Amino acid sequence: MIQLRLTDKTPLSPRITRFRFQHPDGAPLPVFSGGAHVMVEMQDGDILRRNAYSLISDPQDGSGYEIAVQREDQGRGGSRFMHEQAQPGMLMRLGQPVNLFGLNLTARKHLLIAGGVGITPFLGQIPELDRLGADYELRYCVRSRDEVAVDLPGAQLHVSDEGSRMDLDGVLGAQPIGTHLYVCGSARMIAAVLDRATALGWPPDALHSEEFLAPAPGEPFDVHCARSHKTLTVGAHQSMLEALEAAGIDAPWLCRGGACGQCETDVLACDGQIDHRDHWLHDDERNRKIMPCVSRFRGQLLTIDR
Amino acid sequence: MTITFNKESFRGDYSYHNSATAIRRFPFPFDRDEYMYSVNMEPHKGGRPGSVFEARFDVDEHYVAEMEDRAITLSRDPMRCQSLPHMTLAGWDVLELIMTSKAQDYPDLFELHRDGNRWRWVNRPLGIDDTFTFLDETTLPYGPMEYITRQTQGDFAVLDQREGNLWMDAGMVTSQADWSLDFDIGMNFFEWHAPVPRAAEMGIFQRALKFLLNIQQDTPARRLNWTMTVNPRLDTSPETYPEWGPEKRSLTPENLGQKQYLRVELQSFWRLPRSNGLLFPIRCYLISLQDLVTVPKWGRRFHRVIRDLPEDLATYKGFIVNRPMIVDYLSRFDDGAPTSPGIWPD
Amino acid sequence: MTSAHSIASSPRYAPLEPRACSAALMIADDAGMAAIDALIGQNPELGRKATILRIGATAPPDTLPAALDGALSQARMGLQVWLAGSQGLIARAQALLLAAGLPKGAIQSEHRGTAARRMQCVHCKTLAEGVTTDPYTCPGCGRALFVRDHFSARLGAFQGVCIDAETPGDIPEPQELRL
Numbered sequence: 001m002i003q004l005r006l007t008d009k010t011p012l013s014p015r016i017t018r019f020r021f022q023h024p025d026g027a028p029l030p031v032f033s034g035g036a037h038v039m040v041e042m043q044d045g046d047i048l049r050r051n052a053y054s055l056i057s058d059p060q061d062g063s064g065y066e067i068a069v070q071r072e073d074q075g076r077g078g079s080r081f082m083h084e085q086a087q088p089g090m091l092m093r094l095g096q097p098v099n100l101f102g103l104n105l106t107a108r109k110h111l112l113i114a115g116g117v118g119i120t121p122f123l124g125q126i127p128e129l130d131r132l133g134a135d136y137e138l139r140y141c142v143r144s145r146d147e148v149a150v151d152l153p154g155a156q157l158h159v160s161d162e163g164s165r166m167d168l169d170g171v172l173g174a175q176p177i178g179t180h181l182y183v184c185g186s187a188r189m190i191a192a193v194l195d196r197a198t199a200l201g202w203p204p205d206a207l208h209s210e211e212f213l214a215p216a217p218g219e220p221f222d223v224h225c226a227r228s229h230k231t232l233t234v235g236a237h238q239s240m241l242e243a244l245e246a247a248g249i250d251a252p253w254l255c256r257g258g259a260c261g262q263c264e265t266d267v268l269a270c271d272g273q274i275d276h277r278d279h280w281l282h283d284d285e286r287n288r289k290i291m292p293c294v295s296r297f298r299g300q301l302l303t304i305d306r
Numbered sequence: 307m308t309i310t311f312n313k314e315s316f317r318g319d320y321s322y323h324n325s326a327t328a329i330r331r332f333p334f335p336f337d338r339d340e341y342m343y344s345v346n347m348e349p350h351k352g353g354r355p356g357s358v359f360e361a362r363f364d365v366d367e368h369y370v371a372e373m374e375d376r377a378i379t380l381s382r383d384p385m386r387c388q389s390l391p392h393m394t395l396a397g398w399d400v401l402e403l404i405m406t407s408k409a410q411d412y413p414d415l416f417e418l419h420r421d422g423n424r425w426r427w428v429n430r431p432l433g434i435d436d437t438f439t440f441l442d443e444t445t446l447p448y449g450p451m452e453y454i455t456r457q458t459q460g461d462f463a464v465l466d467q468r469e470g471n472l473w474m475d476a477g478m479v480t481s482q483a484d485w486s487l488d489f490d491i492g493m494n495f496f497e498w499h500a501p502v503p504r505a506a507e508m509g510i511f512q513r514a515l516k517f518l519l520n521i522q523q524d525t526p527a528r529r530l531n532w533t534m535t536v537n538p539r540l541d542t543s544p545e546t547y548p549e550w551g552p553e554k555r556s557l558t559p560e561n562l563g564q565k566q567y568l569r570v571e572l573q574s575f576w577r578l579p580r581s582n583g584l585l586f587p588i589r590c591y592l593i594s595l596q597d598l599v600t601v602p603k604w605g606r607r608f609h610r611v612i613r614d615l616p617e618d619l620a621t622y623k624g625f626i627v628n629r630p631m632i633v634d635y636l637s638r639f640d641d642g643a644p645t646s647p648g649i650w651p652d
Numbered sequence: 653m654t655s656a657h658s659i660a661s662s663p664r665y666a667p668l669e670p671r672a673c674s675a676a677l678m679i680a681d682d683a684g685m686a687a688i689d690a691l692i693g694q695n696p697e698l699g700r701k702a703t704i705l706r707i708g709a710t711a712p713p714d715t716l717p718a719a720l721d722g723a724l725s726q727a728r729m730g731l732q733v734w735l736a737g738s739q740g741l742i743a744r745a746q747a748l749l750l751a752a753g754l755p756k757g758a759i760q761s762e763h764r765g766t767a768a769r770r771m772q773c774v775h776c777k778t779l780a781e782g783v784t785t786d787p788y789t790c791p792g793c794g795r796a797l798f799v800r801d802h803f804s805a806r807l808g809a810f811q812g813v814c815i816d817a818e819t820p821g822d823i824p825e826p827q828e829l830r831l
């Protein structure tokens with residue numbers, strides 16, 4: 001984690017705001033690769049939140065990091081914090097860039113499909129693709145024009161309430177051999193694109209997706225940590241990982257979004273139903289492991305190996 | 307730190323030798339009296355002053371001679387250095403990482419001056435002073451990975467990360483323990499490790515891969531691996547096996563202490579920021595058994611390790627035919643006394 | 653003796669299965685046609701969509717690169733490929749397809765016919781088609797080579813390594829490769 005200064009806060013659309021962070025001494029920040037995200041730490045009252053946001057600035061530009069945050073009034077509060085409380089001049093802690101949605105540079109062509117705020121990881125990738133001289137096609141899908149957060153000359157814009165919805169089958173059917181597909185947006189949109197691609201014969205190794213899996217709120221529940229001999233209550237607007245951290249229990253993490261596998265934890269006893277919300281565990285692991293960054297529990301007793 | 311570089315060879319008359327300092331700093335890989343294949347990863351963030359772990363890319367008395375040996379190997383077989391077309395950006399990452407590290411860790415030997423993308427690199431031991439444009443291949447005599455690894459000890463595998471796996475898509479490999487870059491290039495982590503016995507069943511590679519995929523920019527890692535080589539030869543590639551194979555049968559009880567070498571690899575793992583690739587340097591250290599046993603703890607322990615090593619590992623490491631003779635030699639330096647924990651000399 | 657399935661780099665062959673696709677390409681030699689027939693038997697619709705390249709007496713393996721160029725020139729993502737026949741045919745076709753950019757996940761293969769392998773000599777890099785014994789003699793450098801299970805999909809070949817490097821002239825009796 002490094003401490004950076006929030007130097008700029010600019011609305012891009014009614015719900016999306018761009019934030020720029022720079023080193024307090026003006027020192028260069030580590031460069032990164034397109035599609036990378038950073039973890040942003042927020043002290044929201046007595047809750048310490050860490051939310052992941054895609055870096056949208058040019059990956060080779062170490063003068064600052066930029067992210068775009070969409071306000072989610074139904075969320076747990078991270079985006080509200082950024083919109084309401086984060087102000088230019090504030091010092092905030094950010095993690096190192098981590099990339100779980102990198103370009104496959106062996107691709108002959110890159111087909112990028114963004115839904116709404118799902119445009120963000122692609123904003124870091126576009127300068128990279130331009131520099132490499134790579135062939136790419138960017139489809140930017142929004143419901144209405146006021147959702148558009150950036151003006152992208154190279155993109156084909158699809159606005160559904162103006163009747164210019166993307167012809168998905170047409171787009172998928174017209175791609176040369178060696179094209180890789182990247183999709184980022186809502187869970188529903190991702191599933192729809194991947195299902196269609198698979199039905200049309202695209203192999204899984206050409207399909208890439210990143211879902212903004214902010215840990216969703218849920219009912220409070222108790223978890224017993226066997227190694228630390230503690231029983232914790234995970235609040236409605238807290239993830240189990242956050243509850244562990246608040247109790248001073250060391251738990252590894254990287255993406256905090258159920259994708260990287262780093263927080264994988266053994267379940268020692270379970271009398272109830274684990275609500276698995278990750279993209280990591282295989283079906284045959286789901287009765288003995290849990291990803292505390294996103295998953296929750298309903299029932300009598302959950303004992304984990306932490 | 308001043309280093310006097312040895313005049314020595316890794317082929318022909320094999321005049322390679324270790325100074326007393328080099329022996330003391332040798333990375334002896336056994337922290338107990340037995341060996342089992344494991345991943346034994348630790349953070350690569352410095353180490354004991356003077357040890358091979360201290361600098362990010364260790365430079366020692368063999369530097370100049372090793373670079374000469376690499377140039378000979380490359381002139382005979384240019385395919386020892388390859389980079390698939392999508393790996394050029396990763397090559398620049400490698401160049402940047404090594405140049406910045408060496409200039410900081412060895413300011414008396416290396417200098418890097420950066421003015422935007424205009425870079426000047428000075429390598430005193432090799433007499434190089436080049437100015438080039440970062441990210442512009444036409445301004446260097448070789449591709450970026452080849453350029454800098456012709457000036458850096460150890461082999462280098464440059465791994466592309468995709469599909470939840472690591473792919474060996476570029477490398478500079480001239481001092482390898484019997485594997486071929488030309489054959490393995492393009493393979494994923496499980497494929498290129500396929501010939502390693504036991505580890506696959508033990509699930510070691512699954513865990514190792516998960517660890518490596520999660521290595522971040524600020525958390526390089528390292529481990530030691532080892533094998534045995536007859537004569538201080540860097541180029542023990544499968545390509546040249548007909549040249550060095552017969553030497554394996556040239557051991558006698560009389561010449562063994564001098565001709566049999568323990569070969570230790572200091573492997574490290576680095577996240578490459580621009581490409582999101584992973585750099586996997588494999589640095590080779592060689593020590594003759596007669597030099598090794600000058601550290602009594604190492605003589606005792608090495609005898610026990612070699613004596614008790616499972617048959618398939620001795621076969622994989624290529625010394626099964628010579629093991630009885632080696633054990634016999636080493637037993638003379640093992641009085642049965644207990645050894646202290648850890649790898650360091652007492 | 654050596655068997656093709658023992659280590660992680662060895663190719664994995666499974667019975668061909670129908671899969672959703674926009675276009676289908678099937679490549680087989682005489683022995684492999686039975687696997688293609690079985691596949692189409694499971695899904696006749698696939699057979700109607702498919703382009704079948706049959707490698708054999710009239711179209712020897714060396715015609716494969718040109719035939720594939722033709723088959724791929726108009727191809728789009730959504731193409732699935734099924735390969736059946738000798739290890740050499742599968743390996744060659746797969747290497748060409750991968751080089752053309754087709755992801756590996758779009759290729760299935762089923763081994764039919766002999767245990768012969770396509771080998772590369774690690775010393776002189778000569779490729780030998782249809783190797784049936786271990787050791788075999790490299791057609792390039794004449795060395796006796798041990799048949800290693802290590803397989804490169806990019807080259808489409810197993811690795812051959814000098815068997816008598818340490819003890820020149822000490823070459824074991826060649827054994828037939830088995831499946």
Ligand code: FES
Pocket residue numbers: 252253254255256257258259260261262263264278280291292293294
């Ligand atoms: S932190 Fe990445 S899966 Fe939980």
